[in-house]
Amino acid sequence: MKKYGSSLFLALVLAGAVHAETVFVTLEKDNALAVVDPIEGKLIKTVPVGQRPRGIAISPDNKFLYIATSDDNAIKIIDAETLKEIGKLPSGDDPETFALNPAGDRLYVSNEDDSLVTVIDLARKKAVKQIKVGVEPEGITVSSDNRWLISASETTNMVHWIDTKTNAIVENTLVDPRPRAAGFTADSQQLWITSEMAGTLMILDAKTKQIIKTIRFEVSGVTADKIQPVGVVIDKGRGRGYVALGPANRVAVLNAQTFEVEKYLLVGQRVWNLAFSPDQKRLYTTNGVSNDISIIDLESQTVTKSVGVGTYPWGVAVKP
Amino acid sequence: MHLPEGRRAGPSRMNILHYWRAMWGIIGRELWRFVTQRERFISALVRPLVWLFVFAAGFRATLGLAITPPYETYILYEVYITPGLCGMIQLFNGMQSSLSMVYDREMGSMRILMVCPLPRWFLLLSKLLAGTAVSILQVYVFLAIAWFYDIKAPWQGYLWVLPALMLAGLMLGALGLLLSSFIKQLENFAGVMNFVIFPMFFMSTALYPLWKLKESSALLYNLAKYDPFSQAIELIRFALYGQFNQPAFIYTLAAFIVFMTAAIIGYNPSKGMMSKKGGG
Numbered sequence: 001m002k003k004y005g006s007s008l009f010l011a012l013v014l015a016g017a018v019h020a021e022t023v024f025v026t027l028e029k030d031n032a033l034a035v036v037d038p039i040e041g042k043l044i045k046t047v048p049v050g051q052r053p054r055g056i057a058i059s060p061d062n063k064f065l066y067i068a069t070s071d072d073n074a075i076k077i078i079d080a081e082t083l084k085e086i087g088k089l090p091s092g093d094d095p096e097t098f099a100l101n102p103a104g105d106r107l108y109v110s111n112e113d114d115s116l117v118t119v120i121d122l123a124r125k126k127a128v129k130q131i132k133v134g135v136e137p138e139g140i141t142v143s144s145d146n147r148w149l150i151s152a153s154e155t156t157n158m159v160h161w162i163d164t165k166t167n168a169i170v171e172n173t174l175v176d177p178r179p180r181a182a183g184f185t186a187d188s189q190q191l192w193i194t195s196e197m198a199g200t201l202m203i204l205d206a207k208t209k210q211i212i213k214t215i216r217f218e219v220s221g222v223t224a225d226k227i228q229p230v231g232v233v234i235d236k237g238r239g240r241g242y243v244a245l246g247p248a249n250r251v252a253v254l255n256a257q258t259f260e261v262e263k264y265l266l267v268g269q270r271v272w273n274l275a276f277s278p279d280q281k282r283l284y285t286t287n288g289v290s291n292d293i294s295i296i297d298l299e300s301q302t303v304t305k306s307v308g309v310g311t312y313p314w315g316v317a318v319k320p
Numbered sequence: 321m322h323l324p325e326g327r328r329a330g331p332s333r334m335n336i337l338h339y340w341r342a343m344w345g346i347i348g349r350e351l352w353r354f355v356t357q358r359e360r361f362i363s364a365l366v367r368p369l370v371w372l373f374v375f376a377a378g379f380r381a382t383l384g385l386a387i388t389p390p391y392e393t394y395i396l397y398e399v400y401i402t403p404g405l406c407g408m409i410q411l412f413n414g415m416q417s418s419l420s421m422v423y424d425r426e427m428g429s430m431r432i433l434m435v436c437p438l439p440r441w442f443l444l445l446s447k448l449l450a451g452t453a454v455s456i457l458q459v460y461v462f463l464a465i466a467w468f469y470d471i472k473a474p475w476q477g478y479l480w481v482l483p484a485l486m487l488a489g490l491m492l493g494a495l496g497l498l499l500s501s502f503i504k505q506l507e508n509f510a511g512v513m514n515f516v517i518f519p520m521f522f523m524s525t526a527l528y529p530l531w532k533l534k535e536s537s538a539l540l541y542n543l544a545k546y547d548p549f550s551q552a553i554e555l556i557r558f559a560l561y562g563q564f565n566q567p568a569f570i571y572t573l574a575a576f577i578v579f580m581t582a583a584i585i586g587y588n589p590s591k592g593m594m595s596k597k598g599g600g
Contacts, residue, residue: 041392221377249394266394294393302472306393 404526418496452489501586
């Protein structure tokens with residue numbers, strides 16, 4: 001009985017170990033990558049990755065991490081197991097944000113200073129095209145059906161719809177000032193874009209490429225100038241969407257069908273980027289000024305824990 | 321006037337029954353009084369609710385800059401202040417009981433209670449338990465309202481907080497008892513408000529965490545740290561989040577024993593303040 005008990009315990013521990021996911025956070029000022037166990041709510045370790053790491057993504061097979069090390073003018077390829085650098089991508093100058101296509105064979109980088117989007121072939125590790133876009137491109141994403149590449153220009157206040165087959169701009173949509181982050185719904189029918197200056201979220205229809213709804217955020221007790229929406233994610237079933245509100249220190253929870261704001265969740269200071277856990281039961285936020293990440297339990301819609309990670313946490317990626 | 325201890329005791333079984341009846345008589349009377357006096361029930365709730373809905377709302381964004389145990393993430397001010405307001409309910413309840421004891425003494429009903437053939441400490445403890453039971457009832461109603469206001473603790477916390485509320489209520493009630501043994505007349509109660517309740521409440525962790533007080537003054541920080549009311553609140557705060565704060569528990573328990581002992585002495589007609597006042 002005792003033997004069974006201990007093997008059961010072992011099985012539970014192993015099962016726990018299998019299900020436990022790892023959260024990777026880029027630390028802009030520490031030039032490092034923080035590795036967090038979100039179930040335990042603990043920082044496991046911090047490893048150096050290069051100068052000023054910001055944008056981060058994980059390959060669809062979860063084997064590689066891509067990290068934009070802005071001051072190295074490169075995107076680094078890191079082995080997601082050993083966390084060793086295994087290669088570099090020619091990203092152009094000062095890469096900050098980039099997007100990986102669903103197949104994981106193309107990577108699109110915003111080159112803010114040159115008003116360009118660089119297309120990288122990941123198999124050959126080469127830049128295959130540079131697309132001229134508006135001034136200061138920042139937000140970038142690819143639709144889940146791989147049809148559209150979206151680049152948002154902060155100064156031109158424009159969203160560029162780029163055909164992924166031809167790498168050419170098909171259409172442009174004018175949006176609220178300083179568009180920051182963009183995200184498609186899982187069915188690729190809607191594009192959600194945040195405007196940092198107007199404090200809004202815009203929902204665009206992928207067919208008409210027009211804004212169908214603009215949501216203005218208002219948090220009681222927080223002045224309007226502090227509401228600067230940045231990161232945006234929408235769950236798979238298009239039940240809810242989440243928007244990081246920057247210095248308002250809140251994450252807005254929206255009903256993704258009615259676009260009503262359901263709740264504002266208090267997280268750390270200057271919340272920047274967001275990422276779901278693989279099962280979409282949790283949401284992780286990077287809080288740039290308070291130097292931590294917050295863990296949100298999506299079933300109860302509550303912030304369960306904030307974990308200190310290091311100076312200026314910027315991007316976040318999750319490995320199952 | 322009082323019979324010696326030995327002569328009071330009858331057959332021992334009868335004695336336990338006596339104790340039991342007397343205790344429930346006192347607790348039952350107090351609970352009945354509380355439930356039937358609707359105004360008292362409402363006014364006991366209004367005070368903490370005003371603090372929660374008005375005062376805390378104004379300071380909503382003041383906290384959230386540092387995470388202190390038992391909290392694991394950033395919290396709004398109203399979440400922080402809630403355990404403090406539970407403590408406030410118990411503090412005022414303790415004082416209210418002491419007020420009613422002064423009244424009872426003036427009216428003479430205290431004399432009737434005190435000549436009952438049971439030890440004085442037992443009667444006082446029963447009085448105390450009665451007051452604590454009332455305050456716990458008030459706290460749970462308050463927590464239920466707070467729950468609808470989206471101030472939610474883990475559900476186990478609502479069970480763990482019960483023993484914490486019991487000890488905190490006993491300690492604050494014992495303090496009330498002690499004070500009531502000093503107060504000669506009902507009119508002197510204003511002094512108790514100014515010199516005991518307010519300093520105790522404002523120099524505590526009810527409204528602001530210790531680290532915030534430390535920023536402004538080391539003296540204030542120390543006063544708040546050793547305020548038994550702070551310790552009671554921290555005991556409640558940790559319990560509400562399923563954690564046991566041992567130092568706060570020991571401190572609150574010790575404070576209860578000290579206050580209770582002093583109150584028993586205070587109510588002893590031959591030694592305490594009663595003889596000097598000629599009341600009772």
